[in-house]
Amino acid sequence: MGSHSPEQAECLNVAIIGGGLCGLALAVALKQRNIGFKVYETRSSFTEVGAGINIGPNTLEAFRLIDGELGEAYLDMAARNPPDRQDVWFDVRLGAAIDSHRDGERVASLMAPPTGSMCVGRDALLQLLAERAGLIDGVGRQRAAFNKKLVGLENTVCGVTMSFEDGTFEQASVVIACDGIHSAVRRLMIDPDSLAATPGFSQAGGYRAMLPFQKLEMLLGPQMARTSQVFLGPSGYLIMYPVSETIMNVALWVWRRGTWPHREWVLPNQRSAMEQDLQGWGATVRSIMELAPDPPFFAGHYYHTQPESHWKGRVCLIGDAAHAMPPHAGSGAGQAMEDAYVMAEVLSSAAEFAPTEAHVAAALSAYEAVRRPRYERVVAASVKGMHDWSDLYDVPVTEERLTEWIELAKSRFEFIWKHDLAGDASRARASMQQKAVL
Template structure:
């Protein structure tokens, strides 16, 4: 029987580094393996909802405070507002459909690389290994053994796949060519730009400093301030329902002609944003894990974050779900009996963590999936009166359920399940 617990974390993104911090705070040895030569994130803006910030604070109170200070939020007195939903076309162009409030954070926006830098500093680099691209793993009663592209091998008690939507750990767990292992095109995507605040204000007026989504024909435009309010992150999301993405690359370059077609029928404010995207903007196709396995645990191995539940970004929930995952997992791993890193002990702990996380993150994924078509079709549906009220109420109830989770209760449920599984 192995005498101590050691966790191998594959993937040095948000989830992987957050897990490392959580393990460090709980005195659980770990090594984090990153395929690149440094910790990097793809994309520009990211925002945390209240549940995400609470998870960070449960992982490490000082970490939550630092991320809170890093974030760009809506100006007083609207700090608790997550998003203003507004018409982006037609005779109501610019009018507010609803205001979604998310106290106490509102919209906490930041640059992904800034966030990663803060997390990496908190974690420290003594247990980080770079240029470590996982090829395969095998496991037995004693350990899980990882093989890397550079020919090296490492052993651990637990392997946690935090390696994102292209997860190699997931591909090794399931047939790499199967529908379970592969991400699937979500039927939509976005054009992206970061616009200096002075330019954004000329187009959007004072609302340039507010987080907002403009709803128009077959799409929506999301805008929120970043970099301490000096710039605005803008994503123009459009539906590609019914289309097949047959490109190997998920980013299609030189899409100027399609971009101009996509924005036909939009209001003057949105169309005035078009020059900031350039003559030939790229289109970023969104993907998700549409087909899910019966379990995300195999023996000593577990998937978390986007490796388990990559989802569309339509309610901004993906990052927070990853942080929730690793908080619960770290707490359960800390409950393993000292000196017992046997297969039975590890597998039981991973299943206990999954028992509370899997139902929740799959439900959040479903809400995220359904929100896209709701936003895309809103303008054409022309909702009024009671129908509009029902739409607003349904959206509020969905996102508030995501935001208002009791994370400590989730941990207690997992620990109770762990105790029950030990008795079984």
């Protein structure tokens, strides 16, 4: 990790569009490398919607590489499985009886040391990132602008001019889009009539609930109730993992073949529909979901089609703005953290030069050459994950088929967790520097 003099930091001025987890992780990484930045957020404050994010070993490593103290702070605040089960990512159980196997039986434990299942509340993590980026108090708040809805971008030889809905204009050496699946930057970069401009329905969605351990323990017993679980079922799966010392996040994912007919992606009060989807499931999962009074249904979306490049001129998409993915590999937030680290490293290399158009292009090109194959493979695994978790019961289940499924599951996501992220950054820096001197 390099750092730069104040003079170099002033030469490279980075605009971060979006003050969510990805944007603030990039802000932390840039601050650690003494690179100038400013975060532009459409809301009036830094807030995150959602219960929590579950990370694996690769994401913990990304936190540590972004900022060593950030990794340790995450460890201190994360909710985990019980002490004797902390290396477990998920216990895999049957959501309905199969021949000699009973409903709810554990058939495998998927291991992901040293983190196992590790989760924090999204908003708590966001506040930690804002603090580490120096955006909470004092002069650091000048690095953040709120109620800033981006409506225009103009690439020039000298930089990027950003125009906002409030009528103001600002300039930067480079713009990094961290504005999520509904990215304004993506819509400005890509032909709005292109399939790549709009996310598409994944043909699956989840009923979600936050359930107290106390009730789950009465139903399942203390160990199962406090350990992350996946229940395989007919045309779907149920996932549950701790998000605090008292609460378990639960989601029942099911198929919804065809197009999504609604404008909104979240439908409230879906108990009746959930009961229809639970037909064929065993008593264990049905009893768990009975604890959810009237859960909402979240329709999964992601970018089915990608543009030729995720960068253009001095503008680059990262995180969900580039590669939003379904949650079936538990890796969306993790890939955003990896993006933030590698982007900060190549921009750190770019800061060694004057921020000419050619040097910025070298940095963004090097970033994409290294990162895109990685995150596109993870997106593919995330899409396939819905099939992997939900197809066991599609045909009669034999002992041989169950054994084969378990063996594949144990190694399915290891390429995500066991990855040389520091090596990625090193290759990206070397590529950027080679391009810059040509």
